[in-house]
Amino acid sequence: EDQVTQSPEALRLQEGESSSLNCSYTVSGLRGLFWYRQDPGKGPEFLFTLYSAGEEKEKERLKATLTKKESFLHITAPKPEDSATYLCAVQLNTGNQFYFGTGTSLTVIP
């Protein structure tokens, strides 16, 4: 069965304290892995797409990496405005369907 698991469920960081979020997946055929950010009461906002193991993408304080079994979202020197829920999703190569993890709720304390 195709599965996407994110850890930890919740993470509290001091401003400036770097950390990583994990997204592990078990799928029959991966087309791409996507990271989203979701603020309360809003729809998810697209961050990155990763297609192959070894690929890396960066945007401001965020860096996403991909291996054959998991993806990491590294947050360097986070700020309070980085507080949000971060979702990862996998797209299979059999269709346009996305499977989402349940997310990591990040709180950055000033």
Next chain:
Amino acid sequence: KAGVTQTPRYLIKTRGQQVTLSCSPISGHRSVSWYQQTPGQGLQFLFEYFSETQRNKGNFPGRFSGRQFSNSRSEMNVSTLELGDSALYLCASSRGFRYEQYFGPGTRLTVT
């Protein structure tokens, strides 16, 4: 470029009623997907439409249905509402296979 829009933003319905939600994708996007988001289950895929054809369907009962129009706008219908249907319903559009999805703000449905 305008983003994905969803109407209405909030809705309160009574158990047993039916509801129709609307989604307008980003201009040029032909794929529209619908998701149900609840605190316990996260984002659950409902269905995906491309050029007016349903291409994929998630594991939801037949009470959940959708359609897509020739201008790519999409509607989702839920009949015989149950309390458990209370959720945030999200619409996402994309250019097609291998492209990222862009989400709308969602419709918050409350069933009483």
